[in-house]
Amino acid sequence: MSEPLLPTDPASIGGHRLLARLGAGGMGVVYLGRTESGSLAAVKVIQSEFADEPEFRARFRREVEAARRVSSPWAVPVTAADPDAAAPWLATAFVPGPSLEEAVRRHGPLPVRSVRVLGRMLAAALSEVHAAGLIHRDVKPANVLLAVDGPRLIDFGIARAADETAITSTDLVIGTPGFLSPEQAEARGAEMGPASDIFSLGGLLAYAATGHPPFGTGTADALLYRTVHDEPDLSGIEADRSEGSDDPDNPEDSELPALLRRCLAKDPADRPTAEHLGAVLLIEDAVPEGGRIDWLPEDVVRSIADRSAEMLALPDIEPTVSDAPADEEPASPSRRRLLVLASGAALALAAGGTAAWAVLRDDDTPAKPTARRWAIGVQADLSGAQRTAGRAQEQGARLAVEQFNARRNKPFELTLKTADDGGTAGRAPAAARKLIQDADVLAVLGPTNDQTAHAVLGAYDEARLPLLCVSAGGLVLTRNEYRSFVHCRPSDAALSLPMTVYLLRQNAALRPGLLQDRTAQTYAQETASINAMMLRQMGSPAYPRVIPAGTDDMGPVVADMLRAGISSFIYAGYAPGAATVARELAAAGFDKPRLSSQAVIDPAFLEQAKEAAEGWVLTSSFVDPAAVPGSAPFTAAFRKRYGAAPGYYAAEAYDAVNLVLQELVKATKAGRPPRRQELAGLLRKSRYKGITKEFSFKPEDGTFAGWGIFLHQVEGGRFRFLGAAPSEV
CATH class of the missing domain: 3.30.200.20 (Phosphorylase Kinase; domain 1)
Structure with missing residues (x-):
């Protein structure tokens, strides 16, 4: 896009x-x-x-030299x-098609035949890379662009010559965790060769065939560990024996799963070369000379066509600071509105996101100046699967703005502007663009979930527009050093911390069971990893089990954990899986402490688990406003405004907007609020006591520095708010 x-x-x-x-x-x-x-x-x-x-320039020069040496x-x-x-x-x-990562994320795994063709063509590209004496070192789905006539391998930014000394440190891990080789994961630079790219290619093809990375998702450390020690998860790939194989007794050369396992061998010596891999995959997919192969599903081809049409419809060339002609004849003001850059000062203001506009009427009579209405933006899921949470945030934010405008001595008027992203990563960038390009928007609340947040963090950061998240919580959101991100809640991983404390207080941490459901991908990985670490540090190591994504029958794994003598149970995953586990535990008569985190605070858990949900304890980053004494005025105002009790995240959004308002009022001079970039810095240094929690942040990265973790328990078929989670034994 x-x-x-x-x-x-x-x-x-x-x-x-x-x-x-x-x-x-x-x-x-x-x-x-x-x-x-x-x-x-x-x-x-x-x-x-x-x-x-010098190091960055040398790396860039190396990228240029490496890319020029490859001809494929x-x-x-x-x-x-x-x-x-x-x-x-x-x-x-320029290749207008989507990346393999985007195509799989939007349309699901590719058919086996498509994966085989993809593998053959990329093996041919890597054969040229290796023949040029290079190692790519970052073969991953995001670095493969799709076109109707075949894929294109891109980004030689960390490629290096096989016979040269790397500029990077010998103990530095280079590449993308989840798709790099064991020798990369352990920074064994001396052992890295073409076989490292073959391992990464095997991981890429596994992702294309299954829709998930072969070593799961989660923190970088977890991915590196699994890459070195675990077998790849290739579940979901159907066996694909090629017709006409010369060696029917050698399934490794004819079945895609077996071939991928060879590529993903821990020992580089056990992996095929790019030439051999291409030859194996060539068996049924040879392209007639001068011909063309139809290798992609129709929905992906349609996506490529749509993207090509969109990208090749060239935009009008926008005037920029460096080329705006000083003597250009303006168009007639009676035909359109003009952006007036009357002086160097006005130009500087435009660059900072506070452009000066002069609106002329059709009769060329200047309009009377009016007070500018600055805005708070809300990007949220207002129409998708998480619209309940998104609308609650929009309502809480709107109430805060309306109360601000009702003040007598306010320095300026505010308005609220919304952008609905439907809760999808595909729609999120357009929603963000709407708010970023509106120069009146000073800060934005949202988005609702991790996927949409991850899709727009870079855009908001580029515009230096403060982005305050109250519901998205994955550690991946803070992986990069964003300058305008303000995380108004503890991370999903932090929600695991009180579970160990709770179990110790209940004398139920002798042998806790810990089940990680890979259906929940990164969320489950973060929850399980922190719990395992905390329990181990407190002298009560967990009995851990991991189940593949999409597992419906939880009976065997629950039975195994009960036979191991667990004294409590922690589930890392989403609400439907928790409901299935709850029913299995209840059927076995297990009524000891059962815990999970806020993804399970979902009506689906209560509806699907029914009586088996009773007694489950859940951690969260949000409160039930109706159960918090200090939020009584907010709850009353919310009911009066919307005719219903506030939902989850409404109070958190209300607090976040009031935090922004606090800093805006303090920094406003002569009726003019601070610029976006300045406001981002002020927010990261701020402290604010809201009705839900005390807000403070780490100035260097904007992560939440307070506690703000709460407990809920299922009682009588509903979630009852218990208050702040314990932080000390």
Whole structure:
């Protein structure tokens, strides 16, 4: 997906007229560019703060040299570059299709035949990479773009020559956890060779065939450990014996799961070469000379076509700071509104997100100036699966804004602007763009879940627009060093901390059972990892079990845990799985402490578990406002405004907006609030006592620094709020 250029973006780079932004990351920005001949290119430009650092410039120069040495129809070619420019840049041929990661996330796993064709073409690309004396070192789904005629391998940013000394430290893990090889995971640089890329390719193909990474999800440390010690999870791949195999007694050469296991062998010597892998996969998928292979499902092909149509419909060239002509003849004001940049001061304001607009009427009579209404934005799921939580946040935020506007001595008026992302990562960027491009929006509350938050954090950070999350909670949200993110709740992993304390207080931590349900992916991994660590540190190691995603029959694993003599039970996963486990435990007569975290505080748990849910204790980052004495005025105001009791997250959203208002009022001068960038810094340094918790943050990364964890228990078929969770034994 492309985004408009920002006012501070350059107009051109190395003869490429810039048309739009394709993305931004830690090292730089990627633009959609057009050459004088009309061809399109993806132009990657290093950020200025890195360009002067010799290590970054050397790495970028190495990327250029590496990419130029690879010649393959399945690798994106370099078309131009200047690693020695003041702002080093690299241009590659533009591929409008989605990445493999995006295609699988949106449309599900690919058919076996598609995976085989994908593997053959990428093996051919890696064969060229290795023939050039290079190791790619970051073969992953996000680095493969899909086109109708085949995939394209991209991003040689961490590739290095096999016979050269790496610039990076020998004990530094390079690559993407979950798709790197065991030798990468253990930073065994001397052992890294072409076989490392084959392991990563095996993981990529496993992801394409199953829809999940072969070593699960979770924290980087957990992924690295499983890569080195665990067998890959290839569940969901049907056996695919090729017809016409010359060696029917050797299933490793004809069945995709067995072939992937060879690629994912822990010992590099046991993996096939790229040439051998390509030859094996060539058996049934040879392409006629001059012909074309239909290798992708229809829905993915349709997605490629839609993306191509969208990206190739070139946007109008937006004026930028560096190329706005001073003597350009303005269009007639009677035909359209004009953006007036009357002076250098106004230009600076526009760059900071507070553009000055002059609206002229059709009769050319200047309108009377009116007081500007600044805004708080809400990006939330207002129409999707989590719309109950999203709407509660929107209502709590709106109540806070309305109460602010009712003050007598307010420094300015505020309004609330919403953007519905439907709770999906696909819709989230457009919703964020709506709020980012509105210069009146000073801060944004949301999004509702981790997937949507992860999809837009980079965009909000690029715009330096403060983003306050009260419901999304994964550790992955703070993995990057975002500058404008403010996490208004403890992480999902932190919600596991009180469970050990609770069990110790109940004298039920002698042998706790810990079940990780991989259906919940990262959420379950974080919950299980923290619980296992805490219990071990407190001298009560858990009896752990892990079940594959989609497991319906929980009976065998529950029976095994009961035979092991567990004295309590912790479930790491979502509400439907918890309900299934609850019924199994109840049928076995197990009534000892049973715990889980806030994903299970869901009506589905009560409906599906019924009486078996009684007694379960659950941790959360939110309160039940009706059960908190200090929130009585809020609850009454909410009922008066909306005719119903506030739902979960309504009070947290109300608090977060009042936190923003506190800092806005303190920093407002002459009726003008602080700029976005300044407000982000102020919020990270702030302290605020709300009705739900005390808010404070780590200034360096915006993570929540308070406690703010609560307990709920199922009683009488409902969730009863117990209050703050214990933090000390």
